Amino acid sequence: MQRFIDAFSKYLSxxxxxxxxxxxxxxxxxxxxxxxxDREIDIKAIDNLTVRGFLGxxxxxxEKKSSIARRLSTLRTFFKYLHREGYIETNPAKxxxxxxxxxxxxxxxxxxxxxxxxxxxxxxxxxxxxxxAALETFYSTGIRISELVGLNxxxxxxxxxxxxxxxxxxxxxxxxIGGKAITAxxxxxxxxxxxxxxxxxxxxxxxxYEADNPVFVNKDGKRITTRSVARIVGKYVNMLSNVGHVxxxxxxxxxxxxxxxxxxxxxxxxELLGHKSLxxxxxxxxxxxxxxxxxxxxxxxxxxxxx
Numbered sequence: 600m601q602r603f604i605d606a607f608s609k610y611l612s613x614x615x616x617x618x619x620x621x622x623x624x625x626x627x628x629x630x631x632x633x634x635x636x637d638r639e640i641d642i643k644a645i646d647n648l649t650v651r652g653f654l655g656x657x658x659x660x661x662e663k664k665s666s667i668a669r670r671l672s673t674l675r676t677f678f679k680y681l682h683r684e685g686y687i688e689t690n691p692a693k694x695x696x697x698x699x700x701x702x703x704x705x706x707x708x709x710x711x712x713x714x715x716x717x718x719x720x721x722x723x724x725x726x727x728x729x730x731x732a733a734l735e736t737f738y739s740t741g742i743r744i745s746e747l748v749g750l751n752x753x754x755x756x757x758x759x760x761x762x763x764x765x766x767x768x769x770x771x772x773x774x775x776i777g778g779k780a781i782t783a784x785x786x787x788x789x790x791x792x793x794x795x796x797x798x799x800x801x802x803x804x805x806x807x808y809e810a811d812n813p814v815f816v817n818k819d820g821k822r823i824t825t826r827s828v829a830r831i832v833g834k835y836v837n838m839l840s841n842v843g844h845v846x847x848x849x850x851x852x853x854x855x856x857x858x859x860x861x862x863x864x865x866x867x868x869x870e871l872l873g874h875k876s877l878x879x880x881x882x883x884x885x886x887x888x889x890x891x892x893x894x895x896x897x898x899x900x901x902x903x904x905x906x
Contacts, residue, residue, distance in 0.1 A: 628673035725790040732787040739780035741854030752812040
């Protein structure tokens with residue numbers, strides 16, 4: 600089975616040109632599936648019962664339905680590729696139903712808490728300025744953590760206040776970025792050279808930036824990882840009082856929720872977030888229902904019965 604995974608991995612990186620994050624998820628899911636089935640099994644012998652058995656085992660182990668659904672999606676894509684290449688006659692994962700997802704209210708911050716979070720990094724050292732710039736960028740643009748990590752210097756147009764973002768499937772979009780975030784990024788860039796270690800091997804030369812000039816780097820001057828960004832966000836969120844866990848994705852929810860409550864329409868929010876389908880964006884409507892009801896009661900002539 601490994602040779603099919605190897606062929607699929609080349610397809611992902613060369614033909615599909617998926618992001619590094621997506622690539623890792625695909626391969627991780629497939630390696631887990633390979634561990635479940637007999638390694639010497641004929642690929643043609645895998646059927647929908649095999650796939651269901653794999654998903655059932657994941658469920659028994661307590662995996663979230665969202666994770667199980669993602670692994671099923673990986674298998675569908677994998678077997679679709681094998682079918683296209685003529686290795687198998689049918690896609691065994693196609694007939695397997697996606698687990699019904701729990702409806703969860705996304706974690707997000709109030710406007711006051713969001714403003715407080717932006718003010719927490721208050722030191723002038725390079726790392727703290729980087730942290731502040733990252734938080735401001737998240738809240739100002741609503742981009743994904745992988746999109747923030749993938750930003751390069753050339754992607755930010757400070758004069759026009761626009762940022763080029765490479766989203767899922769390497770699809771690019773242009774999003775506006777606010778003045779507070781621009782100021783934070785400029786302050787950080789002025790000190791970014793300080794994040795490079797000098798004299799690492801008894802040499803006096805300073806390491807040069809990576810060829811594509813990543814905006815957010817670690818102390819060694821290398822592009823920061825998504826894991827590091829998640830730790831940074833968690834560090835400052837934990838400093839807030841009476842606020843639960845809010846991840847980088849929670850800041851994305853915060854961005855969308857605040858726009859919706861301020862009157863932005865869903866189509867505009869969809870474009871800003873880079874959602875392929877409007878139904879994905881509609882998850883935010885229930886978050887703003889109180890605001891919507893308030894507007895409705897005030898504006899609609901028959902919202903209340905006349906006494």
